[in-house]
Amino acid sequence: MRGDEEARENEAAPRERRQKGRTVAHYCHMLRAFEFWHRKCMHLSFQAFCHFKLRLYSAYKTLLPWLSAVKETGFEKITNEMVHRVSSLGLDSARRQQQQSPDAESAKHVSAPSMSEVTCNWSNRHSDTCKMEGDLRIHGMAGTVYVLSSSNFRPNNSTITIRPYTRKWEQETMLRIREVSIRSTAPEPFSFVIPPKCTVRHDVPAVVFSTGGCGTNFFHAMTDLIVPLYITAREHNGHVQLLVADYQPEWVAKFRPILTALSIYPVIDFDADTAVRCFPSAHVGLESHRILGINPALSRNSYTMMGFRDFLRDVFSLRRPWATPVSRSSGQKPRLVFVLRRHSREVTNEVDAIAALAGLGFEVVVAGPEDVRDMAKIAGVVNSCDVMVGVHGAGLTNMVFLPHNGTIVQIIPWGNLKYPCRFDFGDPAPDMGLRYVEYEANAEETTLKYKYPRDHPVFTDPISIERSGKLWETFLEGQNVTLDIDRFREAMQQVYNSITTE
Structure with missing residues (x-):
């Protein structure tokens, strides 16, 4: 009996040593990762640093009981080193706070990371729209808008899609419209998405919409596109960049006088655009209220159809504002x-x-x-x-x-x-x-x-x-x-x- 027990112990010993060896190697690697992030923390803003410290300490507390159960000198050294690293973050934080300007609120404002924001409206019967501000990167050929450091980022809404046309109740029509993905990233330092770098920078807003529906028909061109585009883009007084998905050259040519009056910049073919364009704000989809109409109560600038017709009269230099008896x-x-x-x-x-x-x-x-x-x-x-x-x-x-x-x-x-x-x-x-x-x-x-x-x-x-x-x-x-x-x-x-x- 005793011989059998000794044999089983001899067989188990190599397995235990191998397991401990793998675990030691794994957590040595983890220590090196902790050292890397410890150095990275030196360059974080104070607000972001505090968030990171909490995450790091939480991970450490989860691992510590299991590590402590292993009675090995090497493991004790690892855990002690991890304790030292996490604790030193707090000391480094205190030193950084002492080095800051006495005007704490001002310093906090200066050091706080810039945040982006996305707001979408899915309730409109005619169209879905998303507005965003902050660090935005639009890659037309990829059909993607990147929103960096989104303040309302959630894992379940990190990527949303939208078809930027104004007849969303017509499923057959909407299937012809190209989807645009809006991909949000978490605030630094928690973002693991590496967005493409800007190749072109704009200092004006962007408006993304599609001409792929029924736009060649004049009624639909007006009610589905021109009136909604007026509602959406007119407030920028020409200082807005139009990006057109499902680009139709004949449509753009026909309505160029109106497009030129709404934007002083050439229209961009969204689908063929290889550039990564950075914008301070963007509007994906067009605001639409009713057939050939505008609801002033829903318009940010109280636009009206009378005003829209005055706009058209200016575009085409029409002479008669009023018909008289x-x-x-x-x-x-x-x-x-x-x-x-x-x-x-x-x-x-x-x-x-x-x-x-x-x-x-x-x-x-x-x-x-x-x-x-x-x-x-x-x-x-x-x-x-x-x-x-x-x-x-x-x-x-x-x-x-x-x-x-x-x-x-x-x-x-x-x-x-x-x-x-x-x-x-x-x-x-x-x-x-x-x-x-x-x-x-x-x-x-x-x-x-x-x-x-x-x-x-x-x-x-x-x-x-x-x-x-x-x-x-x-x-x-x-x-x-x-x-x-x-x-x-x-x-x-x-x-x-x-x-x-x-």
Whole structure:
């Protein structure tokens, strides 16, 4: 029996010695690490130094009981050395405090590390946005914004992603938008992220947004991008750098006059930008309040749509700020622009409609699809008019160029479209300082009567068409309008009377 016990002890001894050897080597390495951080502490600010000391001492207290249980001279030497190192930090701290200026508050302010801050808003129905200030580094090609020494850093929010476009309720649209990552680092000395070094430094804020949604459509360009960009960037009076994800050269070229008025710097193609750009502050995503509208209560500078239209008038050097009543006895005629469509929602008897308008006393100007492509040209034409008329569509967005007190007349196609059409153009009109009139086409004025019998749901239950998911192809893409000229003339006579005097 005794021989068996001695044999087991002899077998265990080598294993115990090997384990102790590995442990000694491991904690010798730890001691060297402690020595490194001890030297590093000499260069920390006092505030950061105190945080580090607490962490170091906590780690030491965790290890000490286990180390003390090992009865080896080498281990006792290690633990004593660690105690000495941790304790010496306190002595060094006291010496540093004694060497500081008597004005403790001032010294503390000077030595405190600069902190960055990130604030995000996820509650807006239209868009997610993040604002940040401090040490910011933007690497466009990597799609990343680095926020160094974030004061509100948490491990669970160290990296967040955002799609900087303003139709977040449309999942299909948002999937086309490039994600931008915002990566925050912990305050020094606890950050283990090594951010890229600045290659370009800016002393103005950055605004990051995408043109990858529906921006080529003029209605969406205005409501999804231009109005939100005005809300977000106008306060900087041109001293802001625009970075565009999902860069579309044709979009930037078309809206360059507006972009130039919002920023004095060339627009940067975010996705192709290899530089690491450092900014003092940044705004990822655009503020958006409503369709073709601004809520002054939500705007930091109480911006309004009237102010936005004044801004556009300045951009395009438009002459008429206000539309005034025309005296019929003077021989002058109120000017009306008729916005025409092609391929869908076209007025099939436009010649008769124009003749009826002229017969009422309007000076009629026709603007077809080729005319509205030149934004500066159509802006001048619309601003010279008192009234705009057209079938529901993106062309009516040019109402932003009408003078204040102008009138917009929307022809609504058949298909129970009154409320969605009013939502797009009727509801925004009052905030723009415009009067809104709608002319709703009836079942006799739609070309759908040549495609479907009168007992078809297209006529008896248009809402069922919407529920089936065929609203767009049936009522927006699938019909044209043949105006009842007598009915149309009667409606426009009221408009004429409202903008003229004896």
